Each structure stands twice: as structure tokens, then as C-alpha cells.
Amino acid sequence: MEDRTDKASSDKATYQVTADDVAKLAGVSRWTVNRAFKKEASISAKTREKVMQAADTLGYLPDLLAASLASDRSNLVCLMVDDFANPHKLVMLERLTRILRKHGWDSLLVNTANDTETSAALMSASQRRVDAAVVIGIQFNDSNLATAQGARRVRKLIVFARSSENPDTISVCCDDVAAMDTITDYVIERGYRKPLFLAGPQTSSAHLGRKETFLRRWSNEFGQTPDFLVADRYDARLAYDLIHGTFVDRSVQDLPDIIVCENDALAMGAVDALRYGLGLRVPEDIAVTGFDDIPQVDSPNYKITTYRQPLTAMAEGLVEILRGTADNSALNHFRGQLVVRESA
Amino acid sequence: MEDRTDKASSDKATYQVTADDVAKLAGVSRWTVNRAFKKEASISAKTREKVMQAADTLGYLPDLLAASLASDRSNLVCLMVDDFANPHKLVMLERLTRILRKHGWDSLLVNTANDTETSAALMSASQRRVDAAVVIGIQFNDSNLATAQGARRVRKLIVFARSSENPDTISVCCDDVAAMDTITDYVIERGYRKPLFLAGPQTSSAHLGRKETFLRRWSNEFGQTPDFLVADRYDARLAYDLIHGTFVDRSVQDLPDIIVCENDALAMGAVDALRYGLGLRVPEDIAVTGFDDIPQVDSPNYKITTYRQPLTAMAEGLVEILRGTADNSALNHFRGQLVVRESA
DNA sequence: CGCCTTTTTGCACGCGCGTGCAATCACTTT
């Protein structure tokens, strides 16, 4: 005990206080100390108090590494992001990290922008025994999943804010069909009749996608399928080039009266292209709608009509999955709301 | 050996392959197996090959949790972000996660937006034995640092993209004095003579800040200190309100001819306020400069003249700190470059 | 007050790997 104390005070900066030290000081066993730090442990109030006090004076905190190793649960979640160009990612990261931490999970942020490294990233995550890997906003590539043998050590594979057909995967997302129905209703109600759909990267599970929903719905309504363009990244600049390149030498009567975009990043690029590339007015000449309601589209420069996903509820749904208490049938049917601004 | 094999095949999904299994298959000791996975280990090429092959067929990967526990180095870095409103954070996160991972570190993303939770976040990070905590873009609050006893288990406290005076802290940032000098030179050279500085949250180490540098420099040059405004968050909307509120009922001759902003988020808000709130033209009536060169300011809507920090080099500098091979004297003197667009 | 039930506490063993050193092997030199 003596030398323990000495050691602790002599090089406080590096000496790791362990549960044993606290136990000694509090006059209990090491196990009791650790129990004091577990919410639902069976321990008497005064013992816990005594332990906590000792822990406090020693500056003790349980070591999560050792705990994870022993218990085989890390309370760590891996967030995989491959598209840092879309500002909506920042919004999602803020929400997810906040909600996850509130419920006891820490977040490992993995950059899978380099497509070939996705499976490597997954394996690395598995090496840290993450409780789950959450793919944010992008359909998880099947080949990546297949090649990532390491995935078998990742307990759960979750796709967030994106529907997924993969059977090894759980998807937490809003109901794209309902969302696009809402947008379509609005577009029709406002009298637009020559829409163009600006889609993002096409994923494998396309038949439930926003683009497909809009096209099908419109076709049912008016008997003809609208035109669409596909951007292979959610990038405003790319959308700019696409819109500009497509319309630059088209006559006025061949232009759409509204561009329905798969998300806000594309919508911003579209607005810029219409205004600055083609000299058109938004919404007078051509209207634009987005999706996500990122902070930027509320700028007076854009004022884009868009659709807001219930990110907090979705994040809470994710937590339920982690806990294993989720009602999986409801997880991909979250409802958001239309946010009407001036662009349409 | 028999039952090992059985176990592995029977519930492959959950059974954790360990170095022992690989050792048995490869006919070597467990320690040799782990050596094969260490870059600089002393092991013969053919033994390693043999081991790797066995590891491959078993799908083995070293367990980083156990490794961290045993070695007391986690190869984990905690990235602390408290301001998700600034899109530049996304750029920094992309860069940091990519560079860190390239050098073998994983990133724990901690949301400290709720100010009171900063020290709690630090403690939690220390519970995972992170090799370092990196505070991104905001001056680390001294009281937080002080109260966070857990910090003593965090080996290194690093402030990224922000200068810091705190002695317990290492700062990796660009040379704000040089940067503001460059901007000031440009402003003067272009003939602006009535500047207003739009500053962000004031930190404790203010005397080296961008605002102070600009004011001092201008005063030296022209004998008078320019006006300034202070926004207490780097938020475009806040900047909009501030600029609009300040100038809305001021006569034309009392307006500045340029607004020098502490970063792009503020600059975007300023541009919006000038154009949409006050009906002024940028840059014809009032020019604007920013800082950071976030992707959004390259939009044709903004085209803001700004200053780009060398984020990649800074991230590499951070890695050097983690490795302990850094030349600390150079770490807060990175030089960026002026990016001239149309706003000034 | 003694017996029984219900907390509360203690403990052996294991989680998978790293460290530092000792033992062994491979290869060179004379």
C-alpha cells in the first residue's frame, strides 16, 4: 500500500489508477469497486458512495479497453462515411455522435472515401470489436461486404439514411416512397408539368429509390415518364456541370419547369447552374426542390424547398438496434416533412 | 485441436479466431504469429509467409483491443468537435481521418457541442486510452482542461487549426500573423481603405489572433484602428444578422468598403446580408474576404476571396506529434495561400 | 432470539496480445 501511494504521487502523470487501488482505499474488494460503476449492479447505496468517494480522490475511472476485452462488448460504433462533399454528412454526424454518446456509445469515424479501402476499413473496425458498423448515407456495396471477411466480427451492419436490400444489413431510413409522394403532390399542386429529376449515384436497390418513386408516380398521374439526369456523386459542382451542359444550347420551350433533385447538394448546384450558367431565374423560369434540408439551403441565396428527415428519431432507432430492442419493421419507414421555401 | 476446428466451423459467425489457432495451423508459436503482423518485427520472410497464409485461411486478424491493453498504446485518437455549423469541420474531418488512418491511427469522433460535456468527453476518451485528444478548430477552454482530471490519462492534448497558449497543449495551426499579413497586403493593394473586421468567438489567447493581427497591422499602416464586429459562433446566419443589424440604417458614406472575415462561414453570411438584406453589390459596393476556402465559397453565388490552410501538411504534422518525432517549433507556423476570387 | 430469505460481497479464471529475455537456429570465417 505504501509504495502504491508513493508510485501514484511520484509520477501521477503516467501511473494508471486501477480498481485495486480504489478497493484498497475504500476497504472493499476490487469487484465491488467495479460494481459501483455499473448502473444496474447489485450493490448497497452506502458501499457505492464509499467507493465513489475513494475513486474520486484517486481520480479513478474504469478502463474501457479492459472492460471490452473481458466482456466482449465495446460500446463502440463505427461510422463509415465515403462522401465528405455533402454538407448533410456533417449534420448526420452531429446527430449520431450526440445521440449515441447519450446512450453510452462512442463513435469511430472511418473515412471510406477511397472506395477500395472500404472493406479494409471494415476489417479494421472489426479488429476493435465494434458493436456495429454504420454506413452513413450510401448504399453499401455488395462486393465490399462479401470480400470483407472481417465483417463476421462486426456484430451488426447498419445502413443509415438509405434503404438497403441486403439481407445481412439493417436499414434505418425514412420512407422514400412517402417522402417523394409528398414532394410530388406539392409539385403537381403548384402546377408544374414539365419536371426533370436530378438523381444521385444509382444503387443496386433502385426500385425503391427516390428517382423511381417520382418517375412511377408521375407516370401514373400523367401517363408519361419525365426526363432525368444522373450525377454519380452528390456534389454541387457536378450538378452544376450536368445541368449547365444539358441545357446550355436547348431552346426555351424545351426546358423543364421544375428540377426535382434527389438531395440538397444537387439542388444547390442546379440553382447555381440555372442562375449563373444559364441566366435563368429561380423559381420564375425554372423551379427547384431538394432533399435533406441542410443549413445551407436556408441561405437567402437559395431558399430551397426541400424535405427534412427526422434524424433524431432515426438516431434513436439506431440505438434501439444496438440494444437489440428494435422493432425492425418500423425502422425504414420514418416520416419527415416538406419544408417549403421560395425555390418551388 | 479437433474441437477448436469444430468450434470454428460450427458457429463461425461468433467464434473469435485467435493467434493460437493460427499458430497451431502454421506450426509455430503464438508469438511468432503476432510477430508476422508487426511491420518491423524480426521474423524470417518464409515464416511470415507461412503464418500469413494460415491466418488467411482462418480469417484471422489481430485483436486491437487486447493489443492496446497489453501495450498501453491504442493507436486511437480522439477528435473533439464542438461546432458542427461550420462546413469547414467536414473538410478537416475528412483530411484528418484519411491521414491518420494512412499512418495507422483510428479516429474517435466526440461531439462536444454541449459545452458542459467537454470535460466528460475528455474523461471518456481517456477511458479508452486514446493516444491523443485533438481539439478541432476551437480554443480549448482552460476550465475544461483543468476540471478534466481524466486528461492525465490522455497522453497528448492537441489543438488543431487554432493557436493555443496553454502550456499543456500542443498546437498545430497555420501562422495567423503571416496569413493575415497576406490578406492585409491584398486588401491594401486593391485600394480598400475603410475595412471592417468580422471576428468569430474571442478566445483567451487573443493577442495572436486574426482580428488582432489585422487591426494592429492596419493601425501601423494607416494610423487608425478599423472597426470590428464579433460573432460568438462561426455561423453564417449569425453573421447575416450582425451585418444586417449593424448597417441597416446607416448612411452610405458610413459603410465600409470591405468586410474582412475571420472565416468563410462568416463571410458567406456577410455576403448574403449585403446582397439580400441591404441590397448592395459584392464586391462593387462592399467587398468581402473569408478564411479557410471551404468548397461552398467557390459556388458562383459567392466566389469569395479567401485563404487556404495547408490541411494535409498540418495533418501530417499531427502524425509527427503522435509519433513523438515532431519539431514542435514548426508546428504552428504552417503557411497557406491566398485564393483570389471575385468578392474582393 | 433463532431460522430462513434476500441482498450484498468476494473470488478463480479468462479475455488476446506485448515485453523482454533466453534458447535456438542459420550462416560465416578461419
Add this chain to the structure above:
DNA sequence: AAAGTGATTGCACGCGCGTGCAAAAAGGCG
């Protein structure tokens, strides 16, 4: 070919905590 040298391999012990159960303590009742 024997001795010497450096490269390679094996191993005891420990990292800090969880699990599941047994032992002990604390209440409850007549």
C-alpha cells in the same frame, strides 16, 4: 569442420476488468 556471430523463435508474466457462482451479511418473521 569447429567456433563465433547475428538472426530468429519461444516463453513467463502481466495488462485491467467481467462472468458466474459461492460465501457472507443483512433483514424478516414468529
